Structure formats: C-alpha cells, structure tokens
Amino acid sequence: xxxxxxxxxxxxxxxxxxxxxxxxxxxxxxxxxxxxxxxxxxxxxxxxxxxxxxxxxxxxxxxxxxxxxxxxxxxxxxxxxxxxxxxxxxxxxxxxxxxxxxxxxxxxxxxxxxxxxxxxxxxxxxxxxxxxxxxxxxxxxxxxxxxxxxxxxxxxxxxxxxxxxxxxxxxxxxxxxxxxxxxxxxxxxxxxxxxxxxxxxxxxxxxxxxxxxxxxxxxxxxxxxxxxxxxxxxxxxxxxxxxxxxxxxxxxxxxxxxxxxxxxxxxxxxxxxxxxxxxxxxxxxxxxxxxxxxxxxxxxxxxxxxxxxxxxxxxxxxxxxxxxxxxxxxxxxxxxxxxxxxxxxxxxxxxxxxxxxxxxxxxxxxxxxxxxxxxxxxxxxxxxxxxxxxxxxxxxxxxxxxxxxxxxxxxxxxxxxxxxxxxxxxx
Amino acid sequence: xxxxxxxxxxxxxxxxxxxxxxxxxxxxxxxxxxxxxxxxxxxxxxxxxxxxxxxxxxxxxxxxxxxxxxxxxxxxxxxxxxxxxxxxxxxxxxxxxxxxxxxxxxxxxxxxxxxxxxxxxxxxxxxxxxxxxxxxxxxxxxxxxxxxxxxxxxxxxxxxxxxxxxxxxxxxxxxxxxxxxxxxxxxxxxxxxxxxxxxxxxxxxxxxxxxxxxxxxxxxxxxxxxxxxxxxxxxxxxxxxxxxxxxxxxxxxxxxxxxxxxxxxxxxxxxxxxxxxxxxxxxxxxxxxxxxxxxxxxxxxxxxxxxxxxxxxxxxxxxxxxxxxxxxxxxxxxxxxxxxxxxxxxxxxxxxxxxxxxxxxxxxxxxxxxxxxxxxxxxxxxxxxxxxxxxxxxxxxxxxxxxxxxxxxxxxxxxxxxxxxxxxxxx
Numbered sequence: 001x002x003x004x005x006x007x008x009x010x011x012x013x014x015x016x017x018x019x020x021x022x023x024x025x026x027x028x029x030x031x032x033x034x035x036x037x038x039x040x041x042x043x044x045x046x047x048x049x050x051x052x053x054x055x056x057x058x059x060x061x062x063x064x065x066x067x068x069x070x071x072x073x074x075x076x077x078x079x080x081x082x083x084x085x086x087x088x089x090x091x092x093x094x095x096x097x098x099x100x101x102x103x104x105x106x107x108x109x110x111x112x113x114x115x116x117x118x119x120x121x122x123x124x125x126x127x128x129x130x131x132x133x134x135x136x137x138x139x140x141x142x143x144x145x146x147x148x149x150x151x152x153x154x155x156x157x158x159x160x161x162x163x164x165x166x167x168x169x170x171x172x173x174x175x176x177x178x179x180x181x182x183x184x185x186x187x188x189x190x191x192x193x194x195x196x197x198x199x200x201x202x203x204x205x206x207x208x209x210x211x212x213x214x215x216x217x218x219x220x221x222x223x224x225x226x227x228x229x230x231x232x233x234x235x236x237x238x239x240x241x242x243x244x245x246x247x248x249x250x251x252x253x254x255x256x257x258x259x260x261x262x263x264x265x266x267x268x269x270x271x272x273x274x275x276x277x278x279x280x281x282x283x284x285x286x287x288x289x290x291x292x293x294x295x296x297x298x299x300x301x302x303x304x305x306x307x308x309x310x311x312x313x314x315x316x317x318x319x320x321x322x323x324x325x326x327x328x329x330x331x332x333x334x335x336x337x338x339x340x341x342x343x344x345x346x347x348x349x350x351x352x353x354x355x356x357x358x359x360x361x362x363x364x365x366x367x368x369x370x371x372x373x374x375x376x377x378x379x380x381x382x383x384x385x386x387x388x389x390x391x392x393x394x395x396x397x398x399x400x401x402x403x404x405x406x407x408x409x410x411x412x413x414x415x416x417x418x419x420x421x422x423x424x425x426x427x
Numbered sequence: 428x429x430x431x432x433x434x435x436x437x438x439x440x441x442x443x444x445x446x447x448x449x450x451x452x453x454x455x456x457x458x459x460x461x462x463x464x465x466x467x468x469x470x471x472x473x474x475x476x477x478x479x480x481x482x483x484x485x486x487x488x489x490x491x492x493x494x495x496x497x498x499x500x501x502x503x504x505x506x507x508x509x510x511x512x513x514x515x516x517x518x519x520x521x522x523x524x525x526x527x528x529x530x531x532x533x534x535x536x537x538x539x540x541x542x543x544x545x546x547x548x549x550x551x552x553x554x555x556x557x558x559x560x561x562x563x564x565x566x567x568x569x570x571x572x573x574x575x576x577x578x579x580x581x582x583x584x585x586x587x588x589x590x591x592x593x594x595x596x597x598x599x600x601x602x603x604x605x606x607x608x609x610x611x612x613x614x615x616x617x618x619x620x621x622x623x624x625x626x627x628x629x630x631x632x633x634x635x636x637x638x639x640x641x642x643x644x645x646x647x648x649x650x651x652x653x654x655x656x657x658x659x660x661x662x663x664x665x666x667x668x669x670x671x672x673x674x675x676x677x678x679x680x681x682x683x684x685x686x687x688x689x690x691x692x693x694x695x696x697x698x699x700x701x702x703x704x705x706x707x708x709x710x711x712x713x714x715x716x717x718x719x720x721x722x723x724x725x726x727x728x729x730x731x732x733x734x735x736x737x738x739x740x741x742x743x744x745x746x747x748x749x750x751x752x753x754x755x756x757x758x759x760x761x762x763x764x765x766x767x768x769x770x771x772x773x774x775x776x777x778x779x780x781x782x783x784x785x786x787x788x789x790x791x792x793x794x795x796x797x798x799x800x801x802x803x804x805x806x807x808x809x810x811x812x813x814x815x816x817x818x819x820x821x822x823x824x825x826x827x828x829x830x831x832x833x834x835x836x837x838x839x840x841x842x843x844x845x846x847x848x849x850x851x852x853x854x
C-alpha cells in the first residue's frame with residue numbers, strides 16, 4: 001500500500017484541477033453578489049456539465065439518473081461489490097457561495113484523480129455523485145436529489161412548487177433532463193442495502209474550526225430538525241395612532257415569539273446543549289404594510305435543530321408556548337405546515353478510520369457536530385453507513401463571503417483518500 | 428341669546444340634511460370594499476360638488492381657492508373681523524370609510540344651517556372649509572390642502588408624485604380646478620394672523636369613546652411625532668445551522684428593538700402617559716431571505732408619537748438605547764432619514780368653551796388626546812387658535828368599517844353650535 005504521505009502528495013498535486021473546477025463553477029449562476037444556482041435550474045445544470053467534463057478527462061463512467069443526479073464512477077476490480085459513494089450537491093441558495101456544497105463534489109473528483117495518479121485500482125467501485133436540489137429553500141423540500149435516488153422522497157414532493165416561479169418540481173426535473181415519471185414509477189436508482197458507505201466533504205457552515213485553528217472537522221452527527229415553513233399571524237390593521245390596548249399588532253407578536261425562542265436558545269447553550277433556532281423569513285406583508293398602519297399580518301419561517309430527539313421536542317414545546325403567549329395580544333397564529341427530519345448518525349467505524357487517516361497524515365482534526373443538514377443524512381436514514389468531513393470556513397455559508405482555503409480542502413481530501421486507499425485499495 | 432336646548436333642537440332638526448349629505452357623499456368613490464376618494468381625484472372633486480350644493484341651498488357664499496379647497500361662508504355683521512373656520516377634509520385613504528374626515532364638513536354645514544334656522548346673524552364670518560388632500564398616503568405629503576391655503580407647504584411639495592400614478596401634485600391640482608402657479612407665486616389664500624379660530628370635528632380613529640360609552644371627546648392635543656421611515660439593520664447572512672455565538676442575525680436584532688420600545692410603551696402607559704409606537708413595515712429582505720438562511724438584513728419603519736415634546740424626546744432616547752443594545756448582536760443599524768412634526772396645541776379658551784357648551788346641553792364628554800394628526804395641526808402650527816371635537820366610532824378609521832352614529836355626530840355638532848352662538852352670535 002502507498003504511504004499516507006505519498007497519497008497526501010498525490011492529492012496536493014490536484015491543486016490545479018481543483019482551482020480550475022471552482023473557476024468553472026463560478027461561471028455558473030454568478031449573481032451580484034454571490035452565486036445563485038437554483039435547484040434544477042439551467043445554472044445548476046451548467047455546474048453538472050462542469051464536473052462531467054472533469055470526470056471525462058479522468059476517464060470515469062458518467063451516468064445521469066432519473067432525478068438528473070450525475071454519477072461519475074471509477075470502476076472497481078469487482079463491479080458486483082457495493083460501491084463507495086462520495087457526494088454532495090451543486091445547487092446554492094439565492095446569492096449563496098461557490099463552495100457549499102460544490103466543495104464536496106470537487107473533493108471527490110480530486111480523491112479519485114489522486115487514486116488514478118497513484119495507479120491504484122479499488123476493490124469496489126468508487127462513485128462521485130453530484131447531487132441535485134439539496135437546498136430546501138427552492139421547493140421547501142430538503143434533499144430532493146438524494147432522496148429521489150434512494151426512493152425516499154415524501155408523498156407529493158414532486159408536486160411541490162418552486163417558491164419564486166410557482167412551477168412544480170416534476171416539470172423542473174424534466175426540463176433539467178430527468179424523468180419524473182420514472183421517479184413516480186420506481187424502482188429507485190440506488191439500492192440503499194447495496195451501498196458500502198456514503199462520505200461527504202462539506203465546508204463548515206460556522207466558524208468553529210476557524211475559531212479553533214484547525215483545518216478539518218470529523219462529523220459526530222447531523223442534527224434533526226423541526227420546521228414550520230410558513231407561520232402566519234393575523235392581527236388587525238389599524239391607524240398608527242391607535243392606543244396600545246386596542247391593538248392587535250401582528251409584527252410585535254412575531255417579535256415576541258422570536259425573542260422568546262432566542263432566550264431559550266441562549267439559556268440551553270449556556271448549559272452546554274447545542275441547538276439552533278432560525279427565523280429566516282420574518283416579515284410584514286409588502287402589499288399592505290406602511291409607516292402609518294399598525295401591521296395586521298406577519299409571516300415567518302422557523303427552523304429548529306438539535307442533535308437528539310429529546311432536545312428537539314423541548315424546543316418545539318417552547319415554540320408552542322411562545323405562540324400561546326403571543327396570542328394574548330389578540331392575534332391568531334396559524335402554524336401552517338410542519339416538517340421534520342430525524343437526527344443523522346455517523347458510522348463509528350468510518351469516523352474512526354478517517355481519524356486514523358488524519359493522524360497518519362499529521363493533519364489536525366476535531367470532532368464537530370454538523371451545524372446543518374446534509375444529503376448524508378438522507379443516506380444515513382436509509383441505513384447506509386455514513387460519515388462526513390468538514391472544511392474550515394471563516395464566514396459561514398449560504399452567503400457570498402464563504403472563505404475556504406484550497407489548502408484546507410486538500411487536507412480534507414487527503415484524509416478521505418487515505419481512508420479510501422485503506423478501505424478498498426488493498427491497504 | 429337662544430338657550431342651549433333650543434340650539435340643540437335646531438341641530439337635531441338637521442338630521443335629514445346630514446343623512447342626505449352622507450348618502451350623496453357615499454356615491455363619490457365607492458369601491459369594494461369602502462370608499463376611495465384620492466386626493467385631487469375626480470371622486471374627491473365630486474364630494475366637493477356635493478357640499479357646494481348644500482351650501483348653495485343654505486345661501487352661503489361659495490369660493491374655491493388656488494388649492495381647490497372649497498370655502499362656504501355665512502357672512503357676519505362685520506366682514507372685517509377675523510372669521511371662524513370650521514373644516515375638515517373630503518379625501519379618503521384607499522378603501523377607507525365615508526366619515527373620515529367628511530363628518531367634519533357635514534358637521535360644519537349642519538351647525539351653520541342650525542344658526543340660520545334660529546335666525547341668528549353672527550358677529551363675524553363663519554366659514555365652513557372643505558379641505559383637499561389631507562391623507563398623506565397619496566402624495567406622501569400631509570395636510571396638502573390646508574398647508575397650501577396657509578402658505579406653509581414644504582419646498583418641493585407641488586412636485587411630489589402620487590404614489591400609484593406617478594403624476595405630480597401640481598398637475599393633479601390643476602386638473603381638479605386649482606391653480607398650482609398661483610400657489611407657487613403666493614400670497615396664500617389664508618392669512619393665519621387674521622383667523623379667529625379653527626375648529627374641526629372628526630371621528631375618533633380608535634374606540635376609546637366607544638369603550639367609555641361617551642359620544643364626544645374634547646381634544647386635548649394633536650400628537651407630535653418622530654419618524655424613522657427606513658431603518659436598516661445589517662448583520663450577516665449565515666447558514667441556518669450557525670451556532671449562536673457566531674451569528675449576526677439582523678431580524679432578531681430588529682425584534683429586540685421593537686420589543687424594547689413596546690415595553691417602554693407598556694410601562695409609560697401604565698403610568699398614565701399616552702403615546703404610540705408603530706413599526707408599520709418590519710421585514711427581512713424578500714430578495715434574499717429564506718427558511719435556511721440566518722437573516723443578514725432587516726428593515727423597518729418607526730413612527731413614535733406623543734403629546735408633549737418631552738415625552739417624544741424620552742421615546743426617541745429609548746429607541747436609540749434599544750438600537751445600541753441590539754448592536755451588541757454584531758449588527759450595524761443605519762437609522763436613515765428622520766422626520767418630525769411638532770405637537771399641535773389646543774387653545775384652552777376654546778376647549779373650555781366647548782366643555783361649557785357640552786355641560787349646558789347635558790352631553791357627556793371626556794378629554795381625549797387625538798390618536799392621529801389632522802388639518803387642525805397645520806392651523807395650530809400657523810398660530811391659529813385651534814380646537815377639535817371627536818365623535819365616537821367603534822371600528823377605527825382608514826378602513827371600510829367605520830361605525831359612527833348620526834346621533835353622536837349631532838351631539839358634537841350641537842356642542843359646536845352652542846359654542847359658535849356664544850362666541851359670535853351675541854351670547
């Protein structure tokens with residue numbers, strides 16, 4: 001077997017390829033500011049074409065599944081063995097960054113390129129998977145591409161409409177070259193029982209690694225979440241001079257709910273319990289609001305996340321208490337739809353293997369609860385052994401200012417590649 | 428002098444005229460729901476024609492000034508004495524009600540009709556003034572008609588454009604039969620130093636009188652206000668999983684500012700100090716917000732109003748304190764433009780006279796700070812002795828559901844008429 005340092009050198013030799021890939025991706029959906037590659041948009045499709053060109057240069061077998069995911073496979077000696085999947089997504093939030101989640105696809109391609117450069121042939125297939133539509137902001141459905149491939153999309157998901165154009169997901173999939181009817185009819189593209197492992201490299205969405213001065217994090221778990229995508233508070237529009245006791249101010253009621261949950265979060269975090277609460281949309285009605293009118297309507301989205309089902313239930317109870325308290329202002333709160341995702345467990349054997357690979361390379365790592373949800377969670381839920389590596393990133397993600405150093409991505413890729421070599425290249 | 432009860436009877440005899448006036452006004456700008464008589468629109472002009480027909484029946488001298496306000500005068504014995512003006516406006520907000528502010532013009536006409544019925548001749552002119560364009564929603568300029576008549580329009584006001592059609596105020600005035608060039612050249616139609624008093628009857632914009640079971644309120648003052656029309660909080664867009672210590676959540680910062688002022692309001696109100704605080708627009712950025720993104724920007728408008736300059740200054744200090752506290756969340760608050768309107772003081776002598784008139788009539792009243800601004804504030808600012816009467820109204824104003832009883836309006840008109848008789852008819 002190759003030494004860790006030889007593998008590390010082969011990975012670092014991919015720097016030019018990695019930089020060229022990011023430069024090409026940056027031409028897909030550039031907006032001012034940032035990058036906007038909506039799920040199943042032409043910009044996302046262009047990003048898939050970028051990675052396909054790289055895969056073809058590497059001689060990988062390229063396929064597109066019915067959900068228009070792209071798989072790029074380095075064949076193993078025994079094609080019947082369950083493959084190792086390395087994947088992440090190429091879509092972005094509106095005006096997001098170029099690295100979330102493209103870095104994971106680039107890392108997978110760089111790992112495979114390093115394995116080829118070293119002249120290794122894996123025992124089993126290694127498939128890099130560029131996944132569609134991970135960002136739930138577009139269709140209000142998470143992990144569309146990975147769950148479509150696994151056959152675990154929720155009922156009705158294909159009829160969900162894109163939030164800005166009102167067009168159904170099925171039509172968007174078809175226009176991006178997928179086959180929604182095949183998705184409805186089954187069978188799924190992937191058999192979860194026949195996947196050896198799913199690994200995902202992703203930029204950290206928070207600056208914990210930056211704060212710690214460590215380039216790579218070893219994921220300890222993916223949080224579950226409870227979401228209320230569209231809560232509506234109905235009060236009453238009133239004249240700006242209306243005395244306080246007569247008001248039914250929907251915006252102040254919304255502010256009260258948000259601050260109540262913020263207090264719960266601050267208290268629990270001080271007690272050492274990680275969680276997160278986000279009111280991403282939080283707004284009066286642009287068609288009716290005005291400086292001289294008391295707001296009669298207020299809407300918000302809510303995402304609550306935690307690493308155990310118990311903490312999630314606690315958070316949701318606190319939310320419902322805050323709603324009841326806010327209704328004392330004479331408003332009515334319509335919760336709307338509710339969605340949840342279960343906590344995603346990491347396979348200890350793979351995590352230990354990644355830690356050993358990092359040690360062999362001399363790369364500092366630390367355990368890190370994922371701040372966010374990821375495609376990897378869909379694989380974990382389907383029973384596939386899963387692990388993730390996080391790359392240091394100073395400025396958060398879902399914004400144009402993501403700050404990932406290529407060196408740090410290459411460190412994560414080296415850890416992944418050493419693990420791949422040990423796992424399936426006769427190590 | 429006539430007794431208060433004889434005057435009251437003469438006013439109540441005007442019920443048919445009052446009902447006919449409201450019925451005719453209801454045919455001007457009926458929309459579904461409510462009434463829409465935009466400032467200087469054909470619908471507002473039609474409402475002026477309605478009151479002119481009534482004035483002609485009463486033999487009043489009708490004039491139109493350069494701002495297309497209508498004055499309807501019962502001549503006094505000495506035409507050189509400064510007149511008493513009784514006025515309000517005939518425009519409405521979009522889909523507003525039929526009574527705000529037409530009730531004040533109808534009350535003035537009914538008062539004059541009662542004085543004629545009693546065979547009284549006033550010492551000085553009594554002029555009923557139907558004022559144009561009080562509602563600032565159309566041109567974003569308040570009190571256009573009254574300030575144009577007084578020569579106190581702000582610079583550039585005639586070039587303000589109507590918010591929905593983009594056409595300049597000057598053109599709208601000309602099409603409504605006014606003379607914008609004369610307004611620019613001066614002199615103003617009214618000499619504020621030669622007006623004996625300005626009185627305005629108006630429906631209450633809040634249900635305080637309804638709550639108290641009292642038909643008429645004696646205005647204690649028109650609130651001044653301090654406005655920040657467009658405050659912007661800049662934080663940082665972050666991934667939904669970002670830990671709390673790294674966030675710069677602009678929406679939570681906005682919620683904190685709003686709730687801090689709401690607390691100040693609740694405390695000061697409990698201590699008997701009237702004021703109002705309204706965050707009319709209160710919102711994340713629709714172009715960038717999403718369920719899975721920590722809000723990096725938040726905007727709001729703020730209107731603070733109170734009845735003394737001292738309380739206004741206190742409120743503004745509390746706002747700036749709340750801004751400083753919110754900035755500890757790592758956000759920056761740009762206050763943007765600031766506007767203020769001074770408190771409109773009621774002339775104590777007239778208010779005492781109205782209270783005595785109500786006592787003589789046996790009509791219950793209570794002191795009431797005006798919730799809103801009114802044309803009367805423009806007269807007070809110009810130095811004209813001013814007073815207002817509010818009429819009970821259950822459902823607020825600026826909506827189609829205004830609920831004013833004609834009996835209550837006749838009570839307010841009786842108070843006004845008894846005062847007029849005492850003030851200028853040899854009482």
